[in-house]
Structure formats: C-alpha cells, structure tokens
Amino acid sequence: MKRILIPATIAVTGMLAAVVYAGTDPALVTSIDAGPSTAAYLQFNEIFTGDWQQYGKLFTSLQANLFSRIFLLVVTLVPVIFFFHYLAIGPKKFDHSGPQIYYFNLFARIIHWLAAISFSLLVITGLLVILGKMLGGGAVIRNGRSVHILSAIIFTISAIPMFLMWLKDMLPALCDIKWLFIIGGYLSKKKTPVPAAKFNAGQKMWFWLATLGGFVMAYTGYFLWSFQGSVDNLRLMVIIHNFLGAALTALFLVHLYMSLFAIAGSLGSMISGYKPQDEIDILHSRYKY
C-alpha cells in the first residue's frame, strides 16, 4: 500500500545514510548531529500510524468489506429461512379455549415491553446506520443515530430488572441439552411434549445474549458515543459492537418469528400474561403451574 507516501520512501532511501552516521567522530559530538530527516519521519510514523497498524487496518477492512454484508445477510437470510420454515412446517397451534395459566406478571410484562420496544428501535436504527449508504445518509440516518442513543439508554435501564427477575428461571438445566438436540421440536409438525421448564433453551440463549450481550453493547456503545480512550481502544470497541450486533440482530429476528408467527397467539401471552395450558404442556412440559 502506498499510504505512507513520501515519508516511507524517504525513510527507506535514508537507511544507508543512517548507518554511516552511527560512526560519527566522537570529538564532534558536541555538535548536535542533525541526523537524517528520515529518522524523524520514522518516529512520526510511529506516532501517527503506529497504533493504526494494530486495529486500524483490521477495523478499516472489516468495516469496508464485512460488517454491512454480515448485517445484510442476517436481515435477508434469517427471514428467508423462516419463510420457508413457515411454508414447510407452519405455525404451532394450541387450544386457546382451554384453561389459561397466569404465566407473566404485570411487572414482567412492562419490563419486557420496555426492553422490547427499545431493543427493536436499536436494531432498526442500528441497521439504518450500518446500511446507511443504501439510504443516502443525511438527516434520516442522523436522526436514527439519535434514536439509537436514546433507545440504548432505555434498554440498558430496563434490561437490569429483566435480568434479575428472570435470572433464576434462565439458569441452564440438563433438559436444555435434550431441547437442543431436537431444536425444540420446531422441525416437526407433531405436538410432542418438549423438555423445557418456564423457559426453553432457545429462550435462555436469547435471554443471555440479550442481557449480557446487551450490557456489552451498551458498554462498547458508550465508548463510541463518548469517544473516550485511545483510538485503538475505540476500534476494538466498534469491532465488538458490530459483531455482537449482528448476532443480536439474528436472534432478535428469531425471537420475532417465534412470537409472531411460529407459535400462533404467543404474542397474546405477553400482553395478557396468560398462556394456554395446552401450550405449556407441550412446549414447557417441565413447568410446574
């Protein structure tokens, strides 16, 4: 790469001279040996581009080539897969006329929806930024970035009680492995009881990623907002933020599909707080109500 431009060229050509200078007559050392400018250029390069070599290059090539593509892939591929899943397997339907079990209390629902709305906004505005060039940039994206920052604050606040309230239920259990083996039974149309307690392994994965990952996102995001610390640190932060963001976006889409399409009426349970007993018996067979 020709990015170092002239200094580097001169640096190289000056190396020979530098070697000769090493043997300067000691009697004349009282004179400041001006030394070749090349030595200074090398030192300046160290200051300007030194840390750039570490993460700067990585960040530049990731951002230029990878991030927008990953996100694009996520937001196209995941829905496509689910589209085919929907066609092939279709939604799981449960008897909503049967007994209803009080599953989510009011507090849980409020917290969930606070987090859900802010998280959705985060995903949407985040996508706006990362895929900004398709939209031409400007005011829309700029406002999107402001919304992103505001949503981030709301999400971080709501994620704390959510984390605490569901922590116990979200702890991994042995049955989670079984659940994973059968991918929660979503690949079959049969209604056989699936090994899961209040939350299944998929939900647990989503929970941990959304909360712990969310905190990481908030932490890295804070740096990107405030521009604190060294530039190299920022580069690392943005790399983490984007990779994690892509993963979160993917799982967000999964969650969206599950709640809206894969399990018919599942959305209602988060609104009313009640789940049909039928559904619990099948999908959360180990749940004691």
Next chain:
Amino acid sequence: MGRMKFLCDVERCIDCNGCVVACKEGHHIPVGVNRRRVISINQGEMGEKSISVACMHCSDAPCIAVCPVDAIYQRDDGIVLVSKKTCIGCGYCFMACPFGAPQFPSGQVFGARGAMDKCTFCAGGPEETHSKEEKKLYGQNRIAEGKVPLCAAMCATKALMAGDADVVADVYRERVFTRGSGANAWGWDRAYKKK
C-alpha cells in the same frame, strides 16, 4: 490534471502553529476542532522535530472505505472531501484515519457528535462554489480561486507545502539535494570530517 498533496518538511517546521491558526481563522473553525495540528517529538532534547499534520488526502483513503453513508468522496485531483449534509457523525472515519484528521464538533442531541469536519485542502465542499452555505459549512474555497491552501501559503518557514504532487516533490527533492551539499551529505562526515 494534477494530484494534490501535502508535504511537511521536518527540517523546516519550527512548531509556530502558523498553519493551525491560518486554517482556523481563514475558515472560522470553532474552538476545539483542529483541521490541522503541529506535533513535536523529543521536546527539549537533541533531535526535537515538529511536523504539521492534517488530512493527507490519501489515495485509497480509509475514511472513504469505512463511511457507512458514503459522505466522503475523492475528487479527481485527489482532494478528499466530506458532505456534511450526508454525514451522520458516527466517527468511523476517525477510527480508520491513520492521521487523526476527522474532527467532530459537538452536535445538538444527547451530546452526539455533529457532522465530521476536516481539512478540505481549502476546496470547500459539495455545495455551490463560494455560496453562503459552502462558506458556512466548509470555509473558503481557495482552490476554486486558483490559490494554494492557507496553511501552506502562510507557513512561516515554508516547511509545509501543498499543491500538485509533482511540483511539491520537486521542491522537496531540490531541498534535500541542497542540504546534501551541506551537513548531511552521504559519507561527508567520514570522508572529510564534515567539511
């Protein structure tokens, strides 16, 4: 069509900050935004050297590559400019730049950064040349007037050069060559005890 470049001669730069203030005063840049900076090494000891740095208007500019909204573009003469109306202030260009050129004045909302500001090589921006809007957003457009950038024109010791790459390189080459007849000529110190 020439290729515009900056070159700062460290043997000449005396850290007087003339370039920095020439830029700020000429373009009415808010305090805190530094399109150009002077950096010194080895301060107070032998080998103290200073250099003036702004956007280098790189070929293959990393900032252009990382900009998520394509706000940064390069003109045919190599000058890299930003469209402030397109810019969203994400700061990626700052992270990609090896020279720390992109600057961000604070914006209005949540202390978020405003649109990126950087050296324009005194070439304004995408708005109508010499329009009020261009002057307000980017400062003067001296390139359109056929003038060299302010920083280089006002350099006290003519350390900072700006202009057509070939001419700049020639001037610098001539300087290095002239110096070569003096203190730093290859082999002179050994062969002739420096004289």
Next chain:
Amino acid sequence: MAQKKVRSTHIADSKSTRVSLNPKLARRSFLKISAATAALTGVAMTSKFTRKAMAADAAVKDPYPGSKKVKTICTHCSVACGIIAEVQNGVWVRQEVATDHPLSRGGHCCKGASAIDMVTSEKRLKGPMKRVNGKWQKLSWDQALDEVSQKLLAIRDNDGPDAVHWNGSAKVSTEMAYLQRKLAAFWGTNNIDHQARICHSTTVAGVANTWGYGAMTNSVNDIRHSKLIFFIGSNAAAAHPVAMQHILHAKEKNNAPVIVVDPRFTRTAAKATDYVRIRSGSDTAFVMGLINAIIENDWHDKEFIRARVAGFDEMKAVAKAYTPEVVEDIAGVPPEQLLHIAKLLATHRPGTVIWCMGGTQHSIGSSNTRAYCILQLVLGNMGVSGGGTNILRGHDNVQGATDMCVLSNSLPAYYGLKEGSWKHWCRVWDVDYEWMLGRFKDKEYMGKKGFTLARWYDGVNQEDELDQYTPLKSVIFWGCASNSQSQFHKLKKALDKMDLAVIIDPFPTITAAACEKDNVYLLPSSSQYETSGSTTSTSRQIQWRYKVVEPVHDCRDDYWIMSELCKRFGFAEEFYKNIKQVPEDITLELGRGSLTIGYNGQTPERIKKHTDNWHTFNIDDMQAKGGPCDGDYYGMPWPCWTEDHPGTPILYDVSKTVAEGGLPFRNRFGVEKTYDASGRKENQLAAEGVYNPGSQVKGGYPEFKDIVPGTNWKTDLSQKTLKEAIKRGQAPFGNARARCVVWNFPDQVPIHREPIHSPRPDLIAKFPTYEDQPKHFRLLTRYKSEQKPEWVKEFPLILTTGRLVEYMGGGAETRSNKYLAELQPEMFFEINIKTANNYSIRNGDMVWIESPNGGRIKVKAKITKRIDEHTIWMPFHFAGYLEGRSLADNYPEGTVPYVLGESANVVTNYGYDIVTQMQETKTGLCKISKA
C-alpha cells in the same frame, strides 16, 4: 436520495473507481491547478521568487465581489510581515496571503495568521469608560477627554509637570511614537518611556557606543548570506518565526552551523547544529571567553582590527582573564565546547550574531551587548553581507519608536537632552526655545533623564529614595502593557496609590484590571489596522501600514486622541504648527529633524511607493531591480540621507559608495583618546586605505560640520551638509573606528559581574556588581546593597523568563484571540525532571513560586528537559491572576481575555542595568513549594 457516487467497496481497489460522478463536483474539480501550482513555487527555495501568485483565471468566481485588497503590515513582531487585507464594503472580510512580500513571502506565525482578529475580536473595548465605585461606567469621548485633561492639568498645576509619567508605545506608527515624545516635551517633562526600555535599551546603548548606531546592522534577509549563525539569548523560532525562513535558508544552502547559546533548549535550539547551555547571566563571561580563545589561537582578523577597530589591545588584556577554565566556572560551558565554538566561528566567515532579550535584560546588559559586538569586530564580520549583529527587536515598530526616542533620556533620533538638542528640535517644531523651557519646571529638569518604564512605579511607592521634587501622581499607559515590568505586584500597589491612571489601548489590558481604585480611565484607541502610518522593522526598513478599515465600535485612532488631548492642554496650535495632513505631515516633520539617523530621505510618498511595489524587490539583497523603485533597497533602511538615496541595507559597509548605501563606522567620540587602563593614545579615526569608493579622503575623517556655518551634519536643517558629504563620497558622520573600549561606561571593556541575585556566593566575591547609584533616572538604584550572597540559601533556583510563539508582550491582544488562547490555554512554568522529583512535584501540580522581593505566584508545573536542574523558566505573557487571586471581575464586562494567568513578572527580581536601567528579568532567584 439516489446514489451520488459509484464506488467499489473493495478497499484495495484503485482510486479510479471512486471518481465522483456528481456533475457539480466534476466541474469544480477542474480547478486552476496550474495557477495553484505556480503560486506554490513560493515555497521553493529559489531566490528569484518575486512573482505575484498567478491570479485566478477570470472564469473563476470571485468569492468577495467588489472587494479591494489593502497592503498592510502585521502588528505583532518587528520582522514586519506583509499582510493583504481583503475589504468588502468597509468590512475586513478575509486575510489574504502576501506571497510577494520580499521578507515574509506570505509566511506568518500563528499571531500573524490571525491578524484580522485584532479588528474582529469580541474582546475589544467598545467605548470610553471610567471606574466609579468599583464598577466600569461608560461615558462619551468628550466627557472622558475633558475629565482626563482637567485632572492632568490640575496635577500639573499642583505638583508640577514631572508628577505625570507617560508610557508610550512601540506598537503605534513611527508618526504616533514621535507625537508621544513630542507631547511629553510640550507637557514639560522627560518622564516618558516605552517598551524599548525593557527590551533592547542595553543593545541601543552598547551597540551605538561601539560603532555609532544602536540597531540591527544588516537585515533579516541578509542572514541568507551568513556562513554561520550565532544565537545568544534569542529564541527566534518563538519570537521571530518568519525570520527563521531566512535563517534556515542559510543553514541549508550555505551549510552554515547554527549555534544557539541559551540556558533553555528552545525551539530555535531544535534547529541548531550546536547548542551551548550557559548559566543565565553569564553571557559576557562566555563571549569574552570566546574572544580570548579566538585571539589565543590567532584566529582574529588582524587587518580589520588594525584598520577599523580601536582599543583592541586594552580589550585583549581584559579578555585574557576569561580562560576556558574561568568560563567553565562562571557559565558552566565545558572548555572543549568553548574551543569548538570558537573554531566554528573562526572557520565560518562571515557569520552573524543574533541576540534578543536573553542578552539584554541583565544588570550587565550593556556589557553583554558590547561583548557580542566585540566578538564580531575580532572576527572581522562587520560591514559585510552575511555578517553583522542582527539584533532582532521585539514589537512591530519598536525600532521606529526607539528611533523617535519615546525614552526618558533623549529627544527623537537620539539627540539626547542637551541644550543644543532642545534647540534643534525647537527649530524643527517651529517653537521658541524659551517657551519650551517655560513648560518645564526649570532648566535642570529639561536636561535631566526621566523615570523609566522599568521603575516608574517606584516613583510612586518611593521604596528607594527619589531624585525628583515630587512623587508621580499620574500615569498614562498609551499602548503599553504593565505586566511586562518586573515586580508587577509593586507596580499594582503603585497603581492603587495614583491619583489618575489613563489607559489608551484597543483592549483593556491588565493595567485596567489591576487598578482597584476609582482613578482609572479607559480610552479605546483603534488597532493599527484602523489607522495608517509608517513602521520601521527590525531590519531598519520603513513600510507604510495602510489603513484597512475605519475604527470599529466607538474607538478612535491614536492621532485623533492626541489632537483632542493637545487641544485641551492648550498647546494644539504650537504642537500642530507644521502638521495639517495626518499622518503624512508628521512623517515629513520627524524626517526633517531626524538627521542623525537619516530619516529624512524616506518621504511618505517614497515609503508608500515601496510598500505598493514590494513585489519588485529582490529577496536576496532587498534591492529593486527595475520598476518604480529601481535601485532602492526595500523600505529604505535608515540612514537614508537624501530623497534619492536608496537606503543603507548594511551598516558600515565600505565596499559601496555612500550614495549607494555604503558607510564606514561613525565618528562620534572624538578623534583621539588616551586609554585609562594602558595610558596608550590612539587615533579614533579609521586607518589609511579604509574608505568608501569615491571618497575624497582615502582614510579616516571626522564628522562634517560648518558646511553651513554654526551647524553640523546633525543640526543643519537645510540638509546641505548631508548633500555635500555625499557629493564628496563621504559619510556625513565621519569615518572612524569601532570602539572596544567605551570610556563613558562604568565598565570600559565588558567584564563579567554576577547578577544582582546570584546563586554563586563564591563568584559574587570575585565578580561583584556595581556600587549603588543614588541618581539613576531620578531615583536610587541599589546594586551592591541588594546583591546578598545569602539569598541563595533561601532562594536556591535560578528564575528566567521567555516568549511563547502564540503570545506577544503582555498578551492583552493575543490572549483575547480565541484561536491563540486555545493553543496556550494556561500559565505554566518549566522545571527539570530532577528538580521536580526533588520537590516531589508532578507534571500539572500547582506550585507557589516566591521571589526574594516579596512577590509570589501560583502556577502549574510542566516537567521538561528544556531547562537544566538549577533553573526554572516561565513565559511572561500572562496576567489576570495576582498572587493566586483572580482579577477577572475587574475587567469591563465582555472584555476578559480568553486566557488569564499569573504574571511571571510578579516574581522576577529587583535588578537594573547600570547604563539604561533595563530590568534584570532574565536572571534572578526564587524558591518553589507545592501549593
């Protein structure tokens, strides 16, 4: 929005794929590259660059239609860079680049690059004000001037004319400086002084007494021809950045060694080939050591000394004492380094010596400056291109103001205060000598040197016994900072004791904030860009500073304020007898009188012609080749004897005819002298064979007199004497030798004396200072009684001060510039890492610095390698805090500078030069403690 640009996302792709397709951009991309590139040749090292930057193609739109471009001169330092101001509808819209200025070639330091800020700054005073019950109150100009003049006249009636002290300015035009001196004369006092007192007064005294004129002998541009550049006590990279352009040229083109002698490793030292760290205050010892080494090794220019130097043997005998070992003891320079430098000086001729305040601001400042001169004499570097003493002056017009002698010891053009001098100027002013005498208390006070800027406040405080019938009751600061004077805390005390303090300045200055009594008036003068006049650069070049815009706000230009004051003082008619058109008639009047220094050839028309055609002058020798100023040297460096004289680019150059700008050394001190030290009698005129081409006398000759009977070349207002001398190919002032022995000084040959506050008790015993001077510029100045060997026990560190590139002088103007303030946002002091660790001071810690004279300041520590472990260094531009207390509330509303800080001069010590009362701010003692 549609995609504007096509671009490959692949980073390694060539740039060609990223070409803008926006038609608007594409059109504009085809800028006039050729023009831009042509202008760029200005950065080339070619000496032939006199072309104007190629104007933009007519097709290129003008950003400021109908604007006019005004050529003017930067008002910061004495290098005097050109500025082109673009003015549209009476508003200064943009600062253009004076690429074709023969000196600066468009270059500016950060101060010059924001020159426009002097006019546009929000911190400017908006109208006249006075302090009432501690609050600033606006008033009209009429009311302000009436009140001020009535109060002054009342003081004059009650306490005599000498109860008022006038502090004039080096920041005004030469015409205005001349009027300031004239005003003091008409007021009837010699209590007038200005910044030159504390800047280069010792240079003027020392250098003029060596060879005739106390100014830079060559020019900034002439340094391009130097084979060696010897800086001592000068930090040109910070104080005169644009001069570095020519200095670095010499370094690169001529392979010239650059030697920097300084207690601090400055930014100039960063560009040096040799750096010599001396103890502050040991200049004379070091330079006399060099002279001794040069003579010992037989490197001196024997022919030059034989023909053009007087008192060499006597000087040699004194220099003998300064062996390398003695110099090492005093200055701390290793003998090998001393010899190395001496050899460099001997093998690189002609070399130039450059000094500034590091050499002048000492109690032996006038010895330092003479030692530098003698060094050049011994090397035979005088009167040649590339040689000389290139003394860089400070303020933009300090040379002009010094030439107009806004000084308490002389009338304009160095005529002194003798009866003959007064009579000469009375003739120029067309007033009766007896009338003038009547203005003074009596004849004694008419011829008596007045208070100086360095010590005027002691004329109020009376801590030392006065030699004047009344203490000072009033002070006028007309374009002068007060925080540049040492012991500023005592000055502040004096301000509070005064009956009246008047500040005439575009900015309120610290003086306004430091006066905490209801005795202050603020009269907002305009900046120098809002008025016109001539200005003399350090190279003795006179340029015309054109008016850019009319005075802004309710400011008035200095000339107007002066005439209004004169009217109210009742002598306007006499004062303005010859002056109808301002300022041109003033230029003519001062020229008519200033024959000694040849200010008569530079008429306003000629000065303007030079400035208008600055592009026709050659950058190498500053001569116009063809054009309207054909043959002239730029700015007609004085002396310019007649209206067709080209100016004298290099003083004492005997290779040119006098009519073409050549000169021998000046005959000023008689034709013969018997030296006190040796008893030897020596002819003071130049030897046979030393003369300017075309001279009728082929050797030395005395100064011209009685061409017009009863007059000499200095007093013949008809100027016949000057013309006759030039006709004969001779210098009007004679052809003499330069003096190594100045018998009218206390030290006839420069000798080392320890600073008043010295860290070396053992050396105080060997090299003690002078006896106390009871009648030193109207008051007692203590030397021996102040030089106490025990000071160092309590105050162990050496204190020295210096310049920052961002600020100028007291900093009232520059600290009110937001961009400069941003670059240096706070006061600090530099301390060596070892010293800092010994005191457990960390970078950024607040530290109390205390002086033996009672001042103390609280400043931030900056750990650096620039300074050695025995010394601390501070910049002196800051003000606004006093001994830890902020004075921000004392400024008029909206005029507080962006940066306030402790004034270094609160802790600079007592100590003054024996000849000129220059303050000793470059070396003193202090103690530090963590705050």
